[in-house]
Amino acid sequence: MTKKLILAIAFLYSGYLAAQIKVNMVLSGRPPASLTEWANRKDVLTFIMGESGGQRFDVKLKTEIKTLDGTVVGATNLNTARPFSPLPAGSTILGALDVLPLENIVFTGKYLSAMQKTGKLPADNYMLCVQLLRVPDYAPASDPVCKNFYLTAYQLPILMIPANEQELNAKVAQTAITFRWTPVVPASSTPVTYHLQVFEILENQKDVQALRSNQPLLDKNIIGATQFIWQPQLGMLAYRNEKDSLTTLQEKESDGNVKGKKFVWTIQTLDNSGQPLNPAEGNGESRSEPHVFYVK
Amino acid sequence: MIRKKNVAICLLMISSMATAQMDDKKFSVSGTMGVTYEGYGLTRNPAGWTGYTPRRPWNQVRFSFMPNFQFGKDFSLPFNINLAALPTNFAGPYSGFIPGGPKQSFKQWITNPVNSIAVNPKYKWGELQLGTQYLKYSELSTGDIGIFGAGFDLRPKTYRIKFFTGTSQPGINYYTGPPLITGAFKRNNWMFQIGREREGKYEVAFNFAKGKDFINSSAPPPLSIKPQEGFIASLVTNVFFDKGWYLKLEGAQSTFTKDLTTPTTLLIKSFEPFIKSHTSTTRDYAGTGSIGKKGKNFDLGLSTKYLGAGFQTAGYPYLQPDRLDYTLNTKWNTWKDKSDNYRMNIVASLGQRVNNISNTTLSAKQLIGNLNWFTQFNDQWSLNVNYNNFGFQSASGLNPYGIKNVSNDLGFSPTYSWSNSKMMNMLSFSYNYSKYDERDVLTGLTTSNNTHTALLTYVPTYFTKELTPDFSVMYFYNDVPLAKTTLVTISSGLGMPVAKKKLQLRGQLQYNLVKLNAFKNDNNLIASCSVDWKISKQFSWNTYLSTNYFKYGNAILPIGANYLETTCRTGFRYKFDTKKK
Numbered sequence: 107m108t109k110k111l112i113l114a115i116a117f118l119y120s121g122y123l124a125a126q127i128k129v130n131m132v133l134s135g136r137p138p139a140s141l142t143e144w145a146n147r148k149d150v151l152t153f154i155m156g157e158s159g160g161q162r163f164d165v166k167l168k169t170e171i172k173t174l175d176g177t178v179v180g181a182t183n184l185n186t187a188r189p190f191s192p193l194p195a196g197s198t199i200l201g202a203l204d205v206l207p208l209e210n211i212v213f214t215g216k217y218l219s220a221m222q223k224t225g226k227l228p229a230d231n232y233m234l235c236v237q238l239l240r241v242p243d244y245a246p247a248s249d250p251v252c253k254n255f256y257l258t259a260y261q262l263p264i265l266m267i268p269a270n271e272q273e274l275n276a277k278v279a280q281t282a283i284t285f286r287w288t289p290v291v292p293a294s295s296t297p298v299t300y301h302l303q304v305f306e307i308l309e310n311q312k313d314v315q316a317l318r319s320n321q322p323l324l325d326k327n328i329i330g331a332t333q334f335i336w337q338p339q340l341g342m343l344a345y346r347n348e349k350d351s352l353t354t355l356q357e358k359e360s361d362g363n364v365k366g367k368k369f370v371w372t373i374q375t376l377d378n379s380g381q382p383l384n385p386a387e388g389n390g391e392s393r394s395e396p397h398v399f400y401v402k
Numbered sequence: 403m404i405r406k407k408n409v410a411i412c413l414l415m416i417s418s419m420a421t422a423q424m425d426d427k428k429f430s431v432s433g434t435m436g437v438t439y440e441g442y443g444l445t446r447n448p449a450g451w452t453g454y455t456p457r458r459p460w461n462q463v464r465f466s467f468m469p470n471f472q473f474g475k476d477f478s479l480p481f482n483i484n485l486a487a488l489p490t491n492f493a494g495p496y497s498g499f500i501p502g503g504p505k506q507s508f509k510q511w512i513t514n515p516v517n518s519i520a521v522n523p524k525y526k527w528g529e530l531q532l533g534t535q536y537l538k539y540s541e542l543s544t545g546d547i548g549i550f551g552a553g554f555d556l557r558p559k560t561y562r563i564k565f566f567t568g569t570s571q572p573g574i575n576y577y578t579g580p581p582l583i584t585g586a587f588k589r590n591n592w593m594f595q596i597g598r599e600r601e602g603k604y605e606v607a608f609n610f611a612k613g614k615d616f617i618n619s620s621a622p623p624p625l626s627i628k629p630q631e632g633f634i635a636s637l638v639t640n641v642f643f644d645k646g647w648y649l650k651l652e653g654a655q656s657t658f659t660k661d662l663t664t665p666t667t668l669l670i671k672s673f674e675p676f677i678k679s680h681t682s683t684t685r686d687y688a689g690t691g692s693i694g695k696k697g698k699n700f701d702l703g704l705s706t707k708y709l710g711a712g713f714q715t716a717g718y719p720y721l722q723p724d725r726l727d728y729t730l731n732t733k734w735n736t737w738k739d740k741s742d743n744y745r746m747n748i749v750a751s752l753g754q755r756v757n758n759i760s761n762t763t764l765s766a767k768q769l770i771g772n773l774n775w776f777t778q779f780n781d782q783w784s785l786n787v788n789y790n791n792f793g794f795q796s797a798s799g800l801n802p803y804g805i806k807n808v809s810n811d812l813g814f815s816p817t818y819s820w821s822n823s824k825m826m827n828m829l830s831f832s833y834n835y836s837k838y839d840e841r842d843v844l845t846g847l848t849t850s851n852n853t854h855t856a857l858l859t860y861v862p863t864y865f866t867k868e869l870t871p872d873f874s875v876m877y878f879y880n881d882v883p884l885a886k887t888t889l890v891t892i893s894s895g896l897g898m899p900v901a902k903k904k905l906q907l908r909g910q911l912q913y914n915l916v917k918l919n920a921f922k923n924d925n926n927l928i929a930s931c932s933v934d935w936k937i938s939k940q941f942s943w944n945t946y947l948s949t950n951y952f953k954y955g956n957a958i959l960p961i962g963a964n965y966l967e968t969t970c971r972t973g974f975r976y977k978f979d980t981k982k983k
Contacts, residue, residue, distance in 0.1 A: 139762060140660070140682075142660065142661060142664050142681055142682035145664075146628075146661075207665070207681075208664075208665075208667065208669075208681035209665045209666070209667040209668075209669065209681050211669075212669070220760060220761070220762065222669075222670050222671075222684070222685055222712075223684055223685060223686045223710060223711060223712040223760065224684055224686070224710075224711040224712040224724075224760050224762050225660065225682060225683075225684045225712065226711075226760075226762040227762070228760075228761040228762060229761060229762055229764060258762070258764060259762045261724070261757055261758065261764075261766060261796075262722060264722065264755070264757070264768065264794075266792045266794075266809060267790070267792065267809065267811075269772075269790075275832070275857070277857055277859055277874045277876065277893070278832075278834075278855060278857055278876065280891070280893065280912060280928075281876050281878055281889055281891040281914060282855075282878050282889055284836070284853065286792070286809055286838060288766075288768065288794045288805075288807060289794075289805055289807065291757070291758075291764050291766050291796045291805060292764045292796070292797075292801065292805075293801050293805060293843040303492075303493060305493075308464075309466075310466060310468075310482075310484050310518075312536050312546075312548070313546075314546045314547065314719075314720065315515045315518075315536065315548055317493055317494070318491065318493060318494045318496060318515040319486075319489075319490065319491055319496070319514065319515040319516035320490055320492070320516075321457065321458055321459055321490045321492050321500075322457065322492055322493070323457050323458075324457070325455070325457070325492070332807065332840065333838060333851060335853075335880055335887065337889065337914070337916065337926075339914075339926060339928060339950045339952065339967070340928075340948075340950075341910060341912060341928040341929070341930035341948045341950065372493075372720070374493075381626065382626060385626040385627070386628070386660060386661075387660075388714065388719070388720070388721070388722070388723075389719045389720055390626060390627040390628065391493075391494065391584075391627075393493070393720055394720070394722065395720045395721060395722045396720055
């Protein structure tokens, strides 16, 4: 009797084992900081769900994001998660949109607050664990597979000098204007390119309007460095300080005094393939907040 | 259909307001109109060398027409029309609409920031806003973008009611080029303000602004840019007290969806009916505040700005969030002379910027300090001292060392003036030392970037002649590891009126010598002149000509490469005012 029972249990267990699905996951060690951006990049996450061994059943993906000490930061709400049907023979390949469906991931504590405010988790090392669970009893259908990753957002350069609204001496500026900006934080593993552009603001133009509509007087790619000395070669004539002056290049203050030629400058940060470093953020062009300066 | 109705209503309102005022028969027109031609030429040698690229459009014509029709005392009809014959967009979604590229549609032309057509009929306290408007409601809500549409600005008594809606961006298809067009989704915006204001006393206003992209508005759509939607609500409170004291506050909350194609979610609170949350939606706060005192000879102010990491607004597309700035500013006049004029003026500011309040990136701090100290010792001598410091530091992350960049600039400018019965002379010298230290995140080694700048200027002013010459010599030396750059500039300018002061001539000649390490010198000669001819009181012709010849030494290949760049800008402007006739 005992033998029969043991045999029956062994048979059932072997059947269960046969139904265990082999899974594998490839995850970038440094994925985009914005979690919604994972779905837009095919190179970030690939999850391979093996065959079901001839059986037909549905599974749900139990996804957990943990800190390295094992604290669960966010996990799938299994009740609302989408079911998948493993192929009886053959693998199924899933992407970030399936593995990390943000509309079904419940974050906790400070991580919830960070996600709601920024769409990102605090900069740190994390672990992504995925396991298949059978529907409807949520019995494990695979071993969990875990991968570590490091999250941090890129902070675009902040323009330093010329400072916003700074007035430069025309006699100095006609020879050289020094531009400085802060580097991308954190330092990128591959050199970034800082695309420095300077636009003249013409009469009747607003600052950002000039940036969007004029041909740049300086259009320079600078790799790695955070300073550039520009020799404008513009022949900056001193302007007449006259209320009725009709020179078309002048920017006047409200009292009629001439403030000098006006320029707007910005930095666009590009990755090593020439694409904007932070396409998911802000204006999508990875352009830093522009500054204006005067030459008088 | 709705748009047609709106246009009809606007026209009806304008015509009724105009008719109401025609009875006064006090009609006048004032303003300016003009046309300007800009020509650019570039000749590079040897033939086929492309080491220097053109930096202006070859040809451009700009038109401006800005009349203000005044009907009686209360009704005015100002137009603001500025057009360019050729598109010259190089940054942003319009980039690629340059001569030789694909042509833009009428909608793209009229909303292209290079053009603006606007009319703002105003009757007493009511103003209609039609066409392209750059409206600034507040520091945090909206202010940087031009929108083509319609709206109003009503100011009955102390009330303020403003509304505007339109398109800030038409759909632009992605185009592989050349030239590449990044493309854009069509974006519609609206903004609304309600509040009360007494100029110089107080201002309280609620601002609401929204921008939304249309997903199917471009085909093929942009590759890297996602359709977005953003809504912002802010409250502005400004109070001005007696004796120059003021308090300015603004608090704002933004709800911004970075990608409208992401699924909707209930996990992030929506701001319905204005905006519904998606998984890419962020919701965050921002605030600005300043308190201080403004006086004739003494200003003191403390200002702060906080922008949460998820704070984003369609009205300021280049705003960099996730930071806290606080700055102490002062301006001070002191040390009176015998005539009770102040001899000393001090302008200073000290502040700090903390980036990454959210901790989603590495923490970074930036110290900002400026000082400008001017002293007029006597009739002959004056001295200006300026000091600027910018420091930037961040944690190391995965690198062995953190980022640390420190920039220090110190400058002295003594000026000596003397005069006799015929002329006054001014001799000015300025020296500036700039040190910029950067730490390598892998080795921890700091490299110093040192710059010395010296400038000597002499300006004689004749009491009996109309000539206004000036002379200057400048020396610039920059030293970084592996690169030592020396620039020497000699320049002279001369201005004079001729033809009974109807013609104002001004010219300048500038020679630059550039030396990099041990390479042979580069030589650069720039000549420019301007001719301003006041043909009549109303009509003028202004011309500016410039030529720039640059010859490289042997620092680049091919040896002896050179270019000649010419710029010509000439334009007519007519100022009119029927009241003055």
